[in-house]
Amino acid sequence: MIKFKMNRYVTHKRLKGFLMHLVLVSVAVTCIFPLVWMFSSSLKTQDTVFSDMSIFVNNPKWGNYCEAWTKGRFGTYFFNSILYTTSVVAGVVFFASLAAFAFARLNFPGKNLLFYMFLITMMIPIPGSFIALYVLLSKLNLINTRLGYILPQINAGLALAIYLLKTFFEEIPKDLEDSAKIDGCGKFGVYWHIAMPLAKPAIAVIVVFNAMAVWNEYLLAMLILSSKSLMPLQRGLMVFQGAHITRYPLLMAGITITVIPIVIVYLLMQRHIITGITAGAVKG
Amino acid sequence: MSRGVIGNNGMRVKDVLQNYVFLLPALILFATFYIYPVYKVFELSLFEYDGISPHKYFVGMGNFADVMCNKIWWTSMWNAAYITILALVFQNALALVLALIVDKDLKGGKFYRVVFYLPPVLSGIVIGLIWNWIYDGNYGLLNHWLSTLGLGNLARSWLADPKTAITCVAIIHMWRGFGWGFIILLAGLQNIPRELYEAARMDGASGLDIFRRVTVPLMIPVFILVAVLTVLGTMQIYDLIVSTTGGGPGYHTEVPITRILAAMIGSSRFGYACALGLVFGVVLLVASMSQLRLSRHLKQT
Numbered sequence: 001m002i003k004f005k006m007n008r009y010v011t012h013k014r015l016k017g018f019l020m021h022l023v024l025v026s027v028a029v030t031c032i033f034p035l036v037w038m039f040s041s042s043l044k045t046q047d048t049v050f051s052d053m054s055i056f057v058n059n060p061k062w063g064n065y066c067e068a069w070t071k072g073r074f075g076t077y078f079f080n081s082i083l084y085t086t087s088v089v090a091g092v093v094f095f096a097s098l099a100a101f102a103f104a105r106l107n108f109p110g111k112n113l114l115f116y117m118f119l120i121t122m123m124i125p126i127p128g129s130f131i132a133l134y135v136l137l138s139k140l141n142l143i144n145t146r147l148g149y150i151l152p153q154i155n156a157g158l159a160l161a162i163y164l165l166k167t168f169f170e171e172i173p174k175d176l177e178d179s180a181k182i183d184g185c186g187k188f189g190v191y192w193h194i195a196m197p198l199a200k201p202a203i204a205v206i207v208v209f210n211a212m213a214v215w216n217e218y219l220l221a222m223l224i225l226s227s228k229s230l231m232p233l234q235r236g237l238m239v240f241q242g243a244h245i246t247r248y249p250l251l252m253a254g255i256t257i258t259v260i261p262i263v264i265v266y267l268l269m270q271r272h273i274i275t276g277i278t279a280g281a282v283k284g
Numbered sequence: 285m286s287r288g289v290i291g292n293n294g295m296r297v298k299d300v301l302q303n304y305v306f307l308l309p310a311l312i313l314f315a316t317f318y319i320y321p322v323y324k325v326f327e328l329s330l331f332e333y334d335g336i337s338p339h340k341y342f343v344g345m346g347n348f349a350d351v352m353c354n355k356i357w358w359t360s361m362w363n364a365a366y367i368t369i370l371a372l373v374f375q376n377a378l379a380l381v382l383a384l385i386v387d388k389d390l391k392g393g394k395f396y397r398v399v400f401y402l403p404p405v406l407s408g409i410v411i412g413l414i415w416n417w418i419y420d421g422n423y424g425l426l427n428h429w430l431s432t433l434g435l436g437n438l439a440r441s442w443l444a445d446p447k448t449a450i451t452c453v454a455i456i457h458m459w460r461g462f463g464w465g466f467i468i469l470l471a472g473l474q475n476i477p478r479e480l481y482e483a484a485r486m487d488g489a490s491g492l493d494i495f496r497r498v499t500v501p502l503m504i505p506v507f508i509l510v511a512v513l514t515v516l517g518t519m520q521i522y523d524l525i526v527s528t529t530g531g532g533p534g535y536h537t538e539v540p541i542t543r544i545l546a547a548m549i550g551s552s553r554f555g556y557a558c559a560l561g562l563v564f565g566v567v568l569l570v571a572s573m574s575q576l577r578l579s580r581h582l583k584q585t
Contacts, residue, residue, distance in 0.1 A: 099307050099309075102307045121318055126565050
């Protein structure tokens with residue numbers, strides 16, 4: 001009797017485990033399938049793309065990528081995206097770490113007030129502020145310039161980065177700072193030689209998060225940039241789609257070009273992303 | 285002593301100035317690209333202004349009066365709310381179920397974490413352009429599968445049909461977002477000490493009991509957090525709309541951000557667009573505040 005019950009318990013447990021895996025696997029398939037579909041469609045020809053429903057393409061047409069890169073201007077867009085992403089990320093890391101170092105290790109009047117001012121901006125949504133930003137940029141003659149697209153995005157990344165880095169900098173032991181000073185380090189020396197290397201984990205999180213945000217940004221690019229030579233990939237994709245609505249294989253090649261860098265960065269650094277989401281969420 | 289406090293007067297002036305230098309770049313950016321625009325939104329909302337001409341005309345609360353009686357605006361608000369409600373219920377339920385399964389130390393937890401967070405890594409533009417094709421009326425995969433299953437009569441142009449457009453957009457949005465909820469919920473679940481489960485099991489509690497009496501109470505702060513962020517994220521949906529329906533058919537998938545942009549770029553009414561933005565901001569603030577209230581209430585009981 002007991003044995004029978006045990007057996008039933010075991011089969012019940014196995015069934016449950018099997019069902020759980022089934023749920024996970026099917027959800028995982030829906031996550032991956034659209035990307036696989038995108039990639040295989042990018043290798044089909046204009047004639048076969050709507051009739052050929054296969055995933056593994058016979059005679060893959062790699063030429064689609066060349067055409068998208070040159071004629072579809074995805075090469076230009078790609079270069080711009082790389083430029084914007086690296087400049088914004090560098091700006092955020094540099095300016096936020098300087099400010100966070102001041103908040104964590106230096107003294108000056110109004111310190112707490114200023115710090116909370118930065119924090120509050122993360123919490124209050126002002127959905128219309130892009131209108132005023134546009135007005136400001138046109139006054140500064142920064143509409144349709146690279147700088148006008150980069151600077152507001154550096155600002156957008158500052159608050160969370162300052163918050164993350166400040167907690168890191170606060171944990172640096174006082175002794176370390178003192179001994180660096182005895183060795184002749186000034187404040188900037190302590191920041192650069194002691195604080196920054198120790199904050200590497202936080203910097204990694206900031207880099208990944210801002211890189212993803214800038215790479216995927218669309219609204220500002222749409223508002224600010226009107227020359228094709230300045231557009232990043234997301235904006236370029238919409239322009240391409242508007243002009244060549246039926247050229248699906250080329251569009252899919254363009255999307256693949258857009259997606260590959262960010263997916264690679266994600267796969268390489270996904271550990272930091274998970275840390276970042278949890279930290280950012282707990283914060284927000 | 286280059287650092288530290290000397291007497292009551294605080295620090296040496298030069299020292300303090302040096303310290304401010306560290307803050308300077310961040311402060312300048314912040315003042316220019318945050319404080320000034322926020323102030324400007326409030327100011328402009330009281331004016332009729334086309335964004336180009338040097339003149340603007342004071343209209344007082346006129347723009348806000350226009351907001352209140354603009355039916356399309358409130359339709360767009362309702363559309364976003366509809367997607368938000370679907371996301372709150374279905375996206376978060378799916379995220380929770382998946383997180384509960386993976387939390388059970390199932391093999392491959394790491395793999396699923398990486399895969400489920402793949403859609404949130406992609407942009408709304410990319411996701412929309414791919415899904416367009418799935419929903420397409422002539423060549424779409426969905427119609428193709430339906431006719432293979434013998435359900436060809438259900439086939440339609442999913443994103444162009446007023447009856448289905450908004451729900452189809454909501455499905456894409458939830459597909460994109462559940463992995464993010466999954467990560468946060470899983471992190472919350474893994475913070476619960478395993479001894480609590482052990483103790484409950486010793487007392488003879490069933491799986492459902494443990495979930496109701498141990499997991500749920502401890503997870504309430506995380507649930508509320510996910511709910512607040514879902515509301516804020518979904519109400520401000522924009523990229524996905526642009527790349528799929530563009531707000532159509534008719535006004536069936538218009539959302540607040542597309543309306544603000546239409547007022548700004550389409551009608552060149554910058555002041556009115558600012559008023560729309562402020563009303564929208566207040567709605568978001570009230571929505572998140574009431575959820576936080578709810579969480580305090582739930583904690584007390």
